[in-house]
Amino acid sequence: MGTNVTYYVDQLLQLVFDKNSSNKLDSFLQNTLPIIHEAEQQNRYSKPMPWIGIYIASASLVCILAMAVDLLHGLRNRKLWFPCNYFTLNAAYLSVVAVAIKLPMDINNSMPGGGDQAAKLGSMAFMCTVMANQMPSLGTMNNKELLANIIALVVLVITLIVNVCIQIKTGVVSSYLETLRSVHSLHLPGYIIELDIIRKTKPLSPYAYFRENRIIAIIYVAMLLVLLIIQICSALMILNSKRILESKYQAGHERALSDLELKRPGSLTTEKLKQCVGYYWVMAETGSPQFMTACSATTSASGVICALSTILHIIIMLSTINQGYASDYGWSIPVIFLTQFMGVLLGTIAPLCRCFASLSFKMSKKWIWEHMKVFKVECYWTGTLLHWKKSSIPFPFRSRKCKVALEKLKVPILSFSIGFQKTVVITCKIISLIPIFLMVFVLLCFNCWKWLKVMFKGSSTVLVNKFEQVTPDTNFNQYVLQLQVDMEPAERTLKGILKSVNRLIQKAKKQQPENLMKLLQKSSGFEGVQYFDSLPPLLSTEYPDCWSLPLLSLTTIAISLPDIREDIVDSLLRSVSEGLLYVSHVEESLNATHECVSIQKAAKMSWLEVEVHNKWLGYKFKDHVRQLNTARNILDWFRDTAKNKTEVESMEIEDSDNNLVCESACAKSMYHITTILLSYQDTNDEVSQEKLFEQLSSMISGILAACLTNLPQVIAMKCHTSSIEKREASVYAAAQLLGETTQIINKLQNRELPSLNPDEFP
Known part of the structure; x- marks a missing residue:
């Protein structure tokens, strides 16, 4: 628009210097000034x-x-x-x-x-x-x-x-x-x-x-x-x-x-779990x-x-x-x-x-021949429309005439839609013949090139595709999910799927939790659970049993001991941090009730406070514990503080504040743990902080070991999920978990398990 303004200005100057154009000048100004103004406004906008x-x-x-x-x-x-x-x-x-x-x-x-x-x-x-x-x-x-x-x-x-x-x-x-x-x-x-x-x-x-x-x-x-x-x-x-x-x-x-x-948890070895993950991986990939x-x-x-x-x-x-x-x-x-x-x-x-x-996933002579029949439309393309055609429409009104009219109108509309759907599918199949011909041409050229190489080299080597050298286990074929019974994927597709899950497991094996493995070696059995269950559970009336809360309480006491070297404390923190990742898998799979979920949430919030800020329920425990000399005094401080916290919060818990619920659960867990530890010390001589730290480490190791014996069952449960949209991600998580915990599962299976029924293991 700016160039048009320049044009009008040039015309205006010519009229100004023309002595015989006064009338033209007036007319020109009347016509062009609004245009110039509009153009300037447009430029500004x-x-x-x-x-x-x-x-x-x-x-x-x-x-x-x-x-x-x-x-x-x-x-x-x-x-x-x-x-x-x-x-x-x-x-x-x-x-x-x-x-x-x-x-x-x-x-x-x-x-x-x-x-x-x-x-x-x-x-x-x-x-x-x-x-x-x-x-x-x-x-x-x-x-x-x-x-x-x-x-x-x-x-x-x-x-x-x-x-x-x-x-x-x-x-x-x-x-x-x-x-x-x-x-x-x-x-x-x-x-x-x-x-x-x-x-x-x-x-x-x-x-x-x-x-x-x-x-x-x-x-x-x-x-x-x-x-x-x-x-x-x-x-x-x-x-x-x-x-x-x-x-x-x-x-x-x-x-x-x-x-x-899979219904027998004690029989799940790592080899059987790997086979289980393979079966469900094939179903998740082909049925995605x-x-x-x-x-x-x-x-x-x-x-x-x-x-x-x-x-x-x-x-x-x-x-x-x-x-x-x-x-x-x-x-x-x-x-x-x-x-x-x-x-x-x-x-x-x-x-x-x-x-x-x-094409490469399904490429076979049978598939190419079937695909060439472009006028064949499989039933799953029109199944939804046929279902709608046969089913009745829910009406928001009671008028019988309207209902009859709509039902009669529905049939021709859906019949036309079914025919249109078939036409679109046939058209798409015709269009997709273009890449089929290109793929066949490329494969023919490749095979001709290989044949010429063999001829000139004089080799009698049989041309075999590398994907066909090894036939997959026939057990996996029955887990392939296809829409059509007579159309199976190419063999190399199944091999590629199995290779991908094996590659994932092998990659995950390189991420073994080394610190956790060292901690588990500090116990030969499940002593931590025996200590924990040595007294009647004080939390059972209000809160269900939980793995992570006792671990949190024991670790909090252990890392608060001032006489323990910092590198040893850091090692314990790293080990428990790695262990809690797998404990959360166990709890989320085996303890998924509403009450257990709230306890798990409380443990996660408190662990973040302990690990990052060195605090417990808002207390900087290093500041409070540093002035205490003996292990018993430290346990007394944690017990008394937990008791006071539970008494105060029991009066405020009616407000249903999530933070108060979490703090109450953590405080009661600490009170339970310190009561057990103090009762054990009443029957023994006064122990040093080093001795208490070793005792706590052994208890933490035993509880972790007992919890992680459920990993095989958790992996088997993660392989199966009801949501078809989340199935692939769930099996992926199971394969990842299996790879990371293979050594842990093998190590814990060699331990002598307590005499329990299979239903009592979780």
């Missing part, structure tokens, strides 16, 4: 626009970083189908994406420059990439989350499509020649204009045919619409597929229980809704569409090199364009890899 452009680029960068993290996570864990752990379809990312695609959403702001038009189209390519990357994340949601997020995505994409169509109609998205003419009419200084094209003095350059922005925008609109339809069809498939996979998982779970005798979604025909089709949009965007990039920008966004347009261009290039990697990875 447009000043923040470049910073809004930076905001758009920042939102794009957030999406790019999330896609990059998912990419690195997949490569690191050798999951070439790249699960969506960070860049998922949810309200937060949809809000960020809505900011990132503001340029094609802006229907009023004129963007006449070639660079402006390319940035607007680039945002549409970026949206295609975002949708293709988020496809597998549909499998991570429950039914309510899936419905809410799909509706939000539909609203966002339809709004984008409608806005772009409006811009095509109004000319905001214009053709290449119109863009040049509009820029030329503005007389913008420094803008590179191909006047020879405007004057038609020579033919168009090769890239000029791709600069018809309206056609490109229509292509992107079609791609976005197809990707949206694919997302909706995939969501309908996921709803039904989860039910199928869940029923097969339950059958596999019962088989694992009988095969491994995200893995199932990533290997579907719709995901392969979305990867192909994403690749096509990227190719088109690269052509746009090449055609707009050295082109300027003339919109209100100013210098931020190149920043937006380059940021989203990098995002499109990076974001295409995962969808393309999913295409070829899903």
Whole structure:
């Protein structure tokens, strides 16, 4: 607008110096002054626009970083189908994406420059990439989350499509020649204009045919619409597929229980646990809704569409090199364009890899032949719609006529939807034939190359794929979960899954808790539990038994002894800190009642205070204990302080303050522990602080040993979880825990256990 103001000022000066144009000058001023004023106002309103452009680029960068993290996570864990752990379809990312695609959403702001038009189209390519990357994340949601997020995505994409169509109609998205003419009419200084094209003095350059922005925008609109339809069809498939996979998982779970005798805790050796983790790992990986979604025909089709949009965007990039920008966004347009261009290039990697990875997971002659039958639509694609068609609709009103009318209307609508769903699936299968042919061609070329190498070397070595040299244990095959009974994954897929869990366990074995192992060696049995149970439990009337609270109390007393060397105290702290991590696993798995959870919370809060601040219930125990000389005096101080604390808080506990509940539990635990220790000292001579420290260390070691004997049962429990969305993470945690505690489990299994029933071990 600033150049138009300059033009009007030039005209005004000519009229001022023209002596015969007084009437023209008055008329000119009346007509142009409002225009100049409006232009100046518009320039003032447009000043923040470049910073809004930076905001758009920042939102794009957030999406790019999330896609990059998912990419690195997949490569690191050798999951070439790249699960969506960070860049998922949810309200937060949809809000960020809505900011990132503001340029094609802006229907009023004129963007006449070639660079402006390319940035607007680039945002549409970026949206295609975002949708293709988020496809597998549909499998991570429950039914309510899936419905809410799909509706939000539909609203966002339809709004984008409608806005772009409006811009095509109004000319905001214009053709290449119109863009040049509009820029030329503005007389913008420094803008590179191909006047020879405007004057038609020579033919168009090769890239000029791709600069018809309206056609490109229509292509992107079609791609976005197809990707949206694919997302909706995939969501309908996921709803039904989860039910199928869940029923097969339950059958596999019962088989694992009988095969491994998991209901007998005493029989769980490390080898049997490793086999158990392997069984559940295979079920979790092959039955993962995200893995199932990533290997579907719709995901392969979305990867192909994403690749096509990227190719088109690269052509746009090449055609707009050295082109300027003339919109209100100013210098931020190149920043937006380059940021989203990098995002499109990076974001295409995962969808393309999913295409070829899903083929390699299922690649076999039988699978290729079955997939060639593109007109075959499996039942799980239409199961949800068929279920809706047969079920009745809950009506909020009692009118029989309305009920009959809606029921009659429901049948043709769902029948059409089922037919449309089948059409989309067949279309996706046809599109996914492209990567199949490419994969077959690559494999043929690779095999030909290997054959030529063998011929020229004169070797009689049989060409055998490295994945086929060893056949996996047939027991694992029966734990593979598939939607179709007659379609099993390739053998190398099962081998890769087993290798991944073995690799995880071996990696976790390098993280053995060495300090905890040294502490456990200080006891040969379970003396700590015997000490703890030597008197009637004082807490049983109000608080349930707990492992972590006695450990906390004993450790607090031990590290408060002033005559003990600091390095020995630090060693005990590190050992107990490592042990409490595994104690929390035991308590969370075996003691998950509401009362136990509150006690565990109290222990965690108090341990943080002890470990970090050297305090117990707000007391700096080093300051209070330092002036006490004997071990008995120290125990007396802890007992009296705990007793006073419980008496004060018993009057205030009615306020149901969580902090008071935690402090009360810790105080009563300390009172119980010190009572036991003092009663033991009453029958013996006065012990030194060193002797008391050794006694406390032995008790801590015994209690930890008794608690950690439950680790095999905890690992077996972690392998199985009822939530299909959390199953993979739960088995991962079980494998990690098994690797870290293998030595502990082996060591504790060699100890003589007390004569208890299996149900009494926890």
